Amino acid sequence: AQSVTQLDSQVPVFEEAPVELRCNYSSSVSVYLFWYVQYPNQGLQLLLKYLSGSTLVKGINGFEAEFNKSQTSFHLRKPSVHISDTAEYFCAVSPGSNYKLTFGKGTLLTVNP
Amino acid sequence: DTAVSQTPKYLVTQMGNDKSIKCEQNLGHDTMYWYKQDSKKFLKIMFSYNNKELIINETVPNRFSPKSPDKAHLNLHINSLELGDSAVYFCASSHKPPGLAGGPETQYFGPGTRLLVL
Numbered sequence: 001a002q003s004v005t006q007l008d009s010q011v012p013v014f015e016e017a018p019v020e021l022r023c024n025y026s027s028s029v030s031v032y033l034f035w036y037v038q039y040p041n042q043g044l045q046l047l048l049k050y051l052s053g054s055t056l057v058k059g060i061n062g063f064e065a066e067f068n069k070s071q072t073s074f075h076l077r078k079p080s081v082h083i084s085d086t087a088e089y090f091c092a093v094s095p096g097s098n099y100k101l102t103f104g105k106g107t108l109l110t111v112n113p
Numbered sequence: 114d115t116a117v118s119q120t121p122k123y124l125v126t127q128m129g130n131d132k133s134i135k136c137e138q139n140l141g142h143d144t145m146y147w148y149k150q151d152s153k154k155f156l157k158i159m160f161s162y163n164n165k166e167l168i169i170n171e172t173v174p175n176r177f178s179p180k181s182p183d184k185a186h187l188n189l190h191i192n193s194l195e196l197g198d199s200a201v202y203f204c205a206s207s208h209k210p211p212g213l214a215g216g217p218e219t220q221y222f223g224p225g226t227r228l229l230v231l
Contacts, residue, residue: 043222099211103156
């Protein structure tokens with residue numbers, strides 16, 4: 001079975017600062033990786049995904065993530081955050097065995113002025 | 114245009130009641146899903162339908178019964194509601210079932226239905 005660990009439940013940062021949201025996974029088979037964002041009182045929106053190829057994946061809103069197979073990580077980064085980036089961020093893994101999505105418990109990013 | 118829509122947005126009801134949540138997608142997708150997000154924001158899949166047929170059925174009490182009248186709609190009926198059913202229920206859809214094209218499918222989520230059982 002696969003699992004996803006988001007190491008930080010909350011990350012407060014100041015506007016225009018860089019941010020990294022950490023995600024580690026465990027799986028006995030190959031995986032596909034996703035980051036979703038949930039703005040307050042809204043549904044989940046796909047930020048980016050890693051399926052194959054380049055390990056550095058660029059997504060919407062200036063976010064990027066790097067797949068590191070040896071460290072089983074898929075950390076999300078943004079060089080300069082805006083107040084509008086305040087939201088809950090979910091990392092998810094889809095194993096090559098059944099392709100079901102398993103989500104982490106989310107990281108609340110709060111961007112302060 | 115809303116791609117994946119859910120009704121109602123909020124639902125407050127008493128324990129023991131029966132209620133339904135509706136989901137519709139206008140993306141032309143074949144596959145739809147129901148997820149439950151608990152009070153700690155943990156999101157877990159409940160069911161998935163592909164072209165009106167059940168393809169994923171996780172360990173969910175049989176008080177929960179999904180119904181797909183056509184591939185654009187997936188409804189969730191809950192009998193004898195319990196306090197622990199309070200959560201946000203998300204509907205999602207994807208072009209095809211996961212794995213059909215040799216990989217996962219991007220899922221598009223609705224805005225959620227916030228259910229509170231008193």
